[in-house]
Amino acid sequence: MTPSKESMHAYAANVYTSVVEELMKGKQRKFIAVEQEFFRLWWDGIATDRHKQQGCDKQFFNASVQYSNMDLLLDYINKHSDEFGVTVQYATVGDYFQAVYSRNFTWEIRDSQDFLPYSTGSSRLPLACIIAAPSVFQVQSSAESHSTYDLYILVEISGLSYRKYNVKPLNGKQSAFIGKSVKYKRKDITRADQQSRQLLPVVNDCYQVLFDQNTNLMHSITERETNQTVRLTQEFLEYHVNGDVMKGPISDNYLFAPNASAVTVSKAVGLEVVSGNLMTEIRQYFYSNITSQDYVYAVYTRMYTVPEGYDGKLLCHRIEQEYSVGPLELNREAVLRTSTNLNTGQLLYTDSNGYQIQKRPFKAYENNTVARNYYPMVQTTYIEDDTTRLMLLAERAHGVSSQGNGQVEVMLHRRLWNNLQWDLNYNLTLNDSSVVRPVIWLILGSKAVTNILYRTSGLALEHRPVVLFGALSGDKAKLPGQLQQNSxxxxxxxxxxxxxxxxxxxxxxxxxxxxxxxxxxxxxxxxxxxxxxxxxxxxxxxxxxxxxxxxxxxxxxxxxxxxxxxxxxxxxxxxxxxxxxxxxxxxxxxxxxxxxxxxxxxxxxxxxxxxxxxxxxxxxxxxxxxxxxxxx
Structure with a gap:
């Protein structure tokens, strides 16, 4: 093991072994559950700011100390129960809920409120604790340098089943369609002419997406069935964060504490469109300036065209985006901000544990308003006005926020370092120099339509088919008519x-x-x-x-x-x-x-x-x- 892995292993082993040992020392010692509000008020009264910044999981690394302290605390509170108005005891979760249920309260429904708040202090947010015959093919030049082409095959697979295909060159006969690539000149977005705008359309059966050729940025999306158009543009920004504990709050694995609002990182954008009979891919490359050789961010937007004879409802109604982000400079947190002309009132919706949608109204605070308006997106987030909704579905959890009217931004990557000794001891600084490639699907439409689409689309994103491939073993290739679906x-x-x-x-x-x-x-x-x-x-x-x-x-x-x-x-x-x-x-x-x-x-x-x-x-x-x- 590396030293960091060894220290984390020892840390985890000490937690588990000491907890078990201490639980066995007394029958009264069970898992701890208390009336939270009394303890929060008590803690607010006696704890220093330094104590409050440590985070609860950092306090329980030594169970013998914790239980000894808790014994004293429980004894003290119970001896002064008249003064505090509460008695406490060790309890399992079952004991706790049995006691609450026996009180026969009438409860208010919390609606979109969280059981536990995501922001508990004035300066911090715990952001991180949180098929048919193969008759339709498309080959196109790859967006990645390690391969020459990407091969796309339209398949239709029923539940708990699979399909096998043989793919080989046929010397031009019934060969796959080769996508056509058009590259556009890189544009300086700081000097774009807003008066003589030229728009480039990309269309499938469900959407028309326009790109502004003066900036190479997305301009708008039209949902073709209702003919509703939403002005929409996307940009990458970075939050700069502090790494010195002597100079203020820091960001790390657990906390998000930006110094100020996010700043734009790209001044020039390149554009390439690869079109085929199955899919059109729009490649946008974001450069720090007009003369830079290497891009720092990229977006690959894919729109699908489904031939007749296939059920293409889900495929057609999603605008798939894959991002390339990183490596970041030190103490930077990268976001993708999508800005629209929807009058949302800065009201954001996110899913809770991937199960229930909750309202996230923007709230202004005296301190750290940016971070305290960030929320976890397990898979789904959306913004909407009276008639139209823009949904984002992600393949993994992200932090999300709406920092302006009609805006939604998604945290995509973080690279952090700080001099907090705890973080250094346990390698929690998150000094990550990798390149990440998250995937997000956009769905635009009326509330009624998106209500239907996003449930099944979310499942399609979460449970994408597993693709296995290898060299043929010499078996004779089956003709398309002989292909059989297997379960x-x-x-x-x-x-x-x-x-x-x-x-x-x-x-x-x-x-x-x-x-x-x-x-x-x-x-x-x-x-x-x-x-x-x-x-x-x-x-x-x-x-x-x-x-x-x-x-x-x-x-x-x-x-x-x-x-x-x-x-x-x-x-x-x-x-x-x-x-x-x-x-x-x-x-x-x-x-x-x-x-x-x-x-x-x-x-x-x-x-x-x-x-x-x-x-x-x-x-x-x-x-x-x-x-x-x-x-x-």
Whole structure:
């Protein structure tokens, strides 16, 4: 191991071993859960600014010290409970919620508020804690220097299935279409003539995208079905951050603390358009000035054209963008800012854990307004006005913000160094000199249309087909008419359009279906490692839509799981489980929480499964099953 890896390994080992040892020293010592607000007020009163900047995970590296201190703290608070108005004890999460539930409160619904805030101080934000026959081909010159061409093949693959293709040169016969490349002169965007603007159109069946030939920047996007046009331009900017703890707040793995607003990094942009019968790729290269040899950023925008006979709804309705960012200069944080003429009022929407959309209104603060208006984007963010919505779907999590009306910016890369001793000891400075290539899909349209598109598009981005390739082994190539679709067993698995097969796996443990028996076996030491049970499959099926999102797709869905899974084998038994798979759902006694908005309504749906293996999945519901197949 390197020294940094060794130190992190020792750090992690000390955390886990010391926690286990200290938990075993007293029965009262469980995982800690407390009424947070009382402790926050207490901490605000006695902690120094230096203490508050350390971050909670940096305080628990020595469990013996932590539990000893916590023993003293709990004892002190309980002896002065009349003064503080609270008593505390060690508790599991289950103990805590049982105590809260027994109080029989009526709760306000938080709507778009977070359970825990992302900004807790005046100067800091914990940003980082957070198919058909192969008749359609396209070959084009590669945007990357290590290859001559990129090969694009349009395929259509059903659920849990695969296709095999043989690709070889045919000396011009039925050969792939070779994309045509047109390169445009690099433009100085600081001296662009705004009066005599020339616009370059790129069109598919869903969108027309215009590029300003005076700047080589994107100018606008028109959604062709509604003929709605949105002025839109994109630019890369960088936040400069401090690396000296003696001079103020720093940015590191955990924190984002920019010195000021982001600054533009490119003064010149090059443009190349590669067009083919499947796709048009627009390549923009961003240079620090008009004479620079190497670009510092790049955007590859791809628009797809789907031939007749294919379902190209998702493919056509996305504008795919891949970025090249880095290597950055030290203490720089790079963002892509998309500016539109949508009147958004600086209201941003982001997904929470990839599941629920939350409003993120811009708020002005006395200190560090930029960072305190950054939020995590797990996969989805969007801005909108009264009629039109612009959505961004990402393949990985990013920080996002709306720093101006009609704007959305995405953090793409960070390169940081500071002299905080803790960060240096554990290699947490994030001195990353790499080049990153994140991918984001843009979807533009009415709210009704984007509501439908972004759920399934998000799944398509998250679960892109795995491509395996290698040299042919000498087998005779199949003709297009002989190609067959293959699935794991028989027929492919296809779910209704508003459902998602979230989990389909063999559990890696021989967990008893009876949770009480399982816990008893563990406690008496009879739990043994065993082989996985290949006749039992863990299945989770999820409803993609919220109530009211779409008049059809938001409705409950009935699905016959035996019929759905027939391609995998004959389903004999269906056993519904809790979300984790731990408990038989029929043994659960679900709590119903009273809310001010719906005082008599509980938040639990029926979990009944009919005898013919038919289940109903309600909006945003996830249902979990053990599926037992007939032995082979």
């Amino acid at each position: 794991v067993h028989g027929s492919p698995v296809t779910v209704p359009p508003n459902l998602h097969l979230q989990t389909l796996s063999i559990p890696g443990w021989r967990y008893s279906s009876n949770h009480s028996e399982q816990v008893h076996s563990i406690r008496v030491g009879k739990q043994k490692e065993g082989d996985a049970d290949f006749s039992r499959v863990l299945l989770r099926i999820r409803h993609l839509y919220e109530v009211g999102e779409d008049p059809v797709l938001s409705q409950p869905v009935m699905v016959n799981l035996k019929s759905l899974l027939k391609g995998l084998g004959s389903v004999m038994v269906l056993e519904e489980r809790s979300l984790t798979g731990t408990w038989d759902v029929n043994t659960l006694k679900r709590w119903k929480w009273k809310t001010a908005q719906y005082p008599s309504k509980g938040f639990s749906n029926s979990t009944k499964t009919s005898e013919n293996f038919t289940v109903t999945v309600h909006p945003k519901e996830i249902r979990t099953f053990f599926v037992y197949f007939q032995g082979q």
